[in-house]
Amino acid sequence: MLGDLANRISGKREDLVSLTQDLIRFPTINPPGEAYAPCAQYIGERLASRGFSVQYIRGEDTPGDSDRYPRMNVVARREGRVPGVCVHFNSHIDVVEAGDGWSMDPFSGVVRDGRVYGRGACDMKGGLAASIIAVEAFLECVPDFPGAIEISGTVDEESGGLGGVAYLAAKGLFSKPRVNHVIIPEPLHKDRICLGHRGVWWGEVETHGSIAHGSMPFLGDCAVRHMGAFLEALEKRLYPKLATKRTEMPVVPEGARQSTLNINSIHGGQPETYEGLPSPCVPDSCRIVLDRRYLIEENLAEVKAEVVSLLEDLSKERENFRYTIKDLLEVIPTMTEKDAPVVKAVAEGIEQVLSRPAEMVISPGTYDQKHIARLGHLHDCIAYGPGLLEMAHRPDEFVVIEDMMDSAKVMAHALHGLLLAP
Numbered sequence: 227m228l229g230d231l232a233n234r235i236s237g238k239r240e241d242l243v244s245l246t247q248d249l250i251r252f253p254t255i256n257p258p259g260e261a262y263a264p265c266a267q268y269i270g271e272r273l274a275s276r277g278f279s280v281q282y283i284r285g286e287d288t289p290g291d292s293d294r295y296p297r298m299n300v301v302a303r304r305e306g307r308v309p310g311v312c313v314h315f316n317s318h319i320d321v322v323e324a325g326d327g328w329s330m331d332p333f334s335g336v337v338r339d340g341r342v343y344g345r346g347a348c349d350m351k352g353g354l355a356a357s358i359i360a361v362e363a364f365l366e367c368v369p370d371f372p373g374a375i376e377i378s379g380t381v382d383e384e385s386g387g388l389g390g391v392a393y394l395a396a397k398g399l400f401s402k403p404r405v406n407h408v409i410i411p412e413p414l415h416k417d418r419i420c421l422g423h424r425g426v427w428w429g430e431v432e433t434h435g436s437i438a439h440g441s442m443p444f445l446g447d448c449a450v451r452h453m454g455a456f457l458e459a460l461e462k463r464l465y466p467k468l469a470t471k472r473t474e475m476p477v478v479p480e481g482a483r484q485s486t487l488n489i490n491s492i493h494g495g496q497p498e499t500y501e502g503l504p505s506p507c508v509p510d511s512c513r514i515v516l517d518r519r520y521l522i523e524e525n526l527a528e529v530k531a532e533v534v535s536l537l538e539d540l541s542k543e544r545e546n547f548r549y550t551i552k553d554l555l556e557v558i559p560t561m562t563e564k565d566a567p568v569v570k571a572v573a574e575g576i577e578q579v580l581s582r583p584a585e586m587v588i589s590p591g592t593y594d595q596k597h598i599a600r601l602g603h604l605h606d607c608i609a610y611g612p613g614l615l616e617m618a619h620r621p622d623e624f625v626v627i628e629d630m631m632d633s634a635k636v637m638a639h640a641l642h643g644l645l646l647a648p
């Protein structure tokens with residue numbers, strides 16, 4: 227049976243390539259959320275022709291949703307012969323902007339040297355195509371399977387997933403008993419299983435001053451200098467502390483196996499959009515956005531408290547130091563158990579298809595798994611798919627056809643294991 231499945235997928239190489247090309251040709255750029263509806267429709271029509279019942283669910287009133295840019299998701303479900311567990315493959319259909327530096331049209335789906343090129347080839351239309359081919363091959367080999375199979379194409383993952391997986395999860399589409407196991411074909415590479423991700427806290431810190439003529443700065447109070455003092459405190463006191471916080475989570479790359487902090491932006495004084503020259507003013511406001519990634523061993527309250535205590539110290543040390551702090555985004559770290567059914571099934575598939583053990587990893591950044599865990603309360607969820615993470619969001623993004631083929635075989639194996647040998 228398993229050999230049969232693999233052979234059937236081997237025979238679908240051209241179908242897999244042309245499906246990937248077709249998906250790339252929808253320029254589903256986010257923001258603003260271009261071409262979501264036709265792309266969702268394309269996926270829905272293909273699956274409807276394979277016996278799936280298809281729902282189009284618009285993320286009404288989620289960020290960016292409008293009649294011009296509807297947040298259109300597609301969820302397709304095929305029931306088996308008898309009731310049983312449901313395996314769900316979830317892919318995001320949105321891609322980031324192409325950017326500069328391409329040597330070909332990013333939305334034409336060029337095939338060259340065994341690779342399909344294009345924006346989203348790797349992240350993650352190649353993974354979506356591989357999962358569709360895996361499921362189609364499985365249906366041909368095991369037409370009377372028990373349980374159910376779902377495939378979804380969801381939007382806005384690149385911008386937080388609120389109109390996509392979060393919206394659907396809040397409606398119960400990623401919860402038991404409807405769904406039991408979820409595979410998200412993000413590009414973690416064909417021999418790796420991604421169990422989850424670190425946590426995120428984005429905070430905006432603003433320092434306040436008072437405006438005055440720039441020729442007499444002593445009459446005002448410079449918010450940028452106050453921010454400078456805060457940045458220095460981060461350098462001297464927070465960064466060294468973060469470097470000592472190591473995690474048991476197998477995060478890749480290795481450098482992310484500790485707490486990290488990025489200063490995402492800084493702005494003080496007049497907006498830099500003027501033409502000509504600025505006017506001489508002491509800035510009365512300076513803002514930065516902190517992007518703190520935290521570990522499963524830490525908790526969110528502590529993460530915030532570390533920053534607040536630096537600010538409080540500065541309030542005591544510096545004359546007139548005033549600040550405000552605001553939360554922009556919070557994501558709790560998530561890590562699926564290594565012996566969860568979906569992990570075991572995919573690991574077995576990797577061993578069978580690639581003759582090597584699966585590597586268990588954790589992603590440094592987050593993806594839609596966070597919504598499935600927090601809103602869907604479903605913890606049997608992983609990311610597994612073809613493509614190299616390093617290629618995501620780059621010019622001349624590509625996915626290797628052989629990797630898609632291997633991943634499709636692994637996914638079909640896993641499907642077989644989860645539905646037929648639970």
Ligand SMILES: [Zn+2]
Pocket residue numbers: 318349350383412413593
């Ligand atoms: Zn992605």
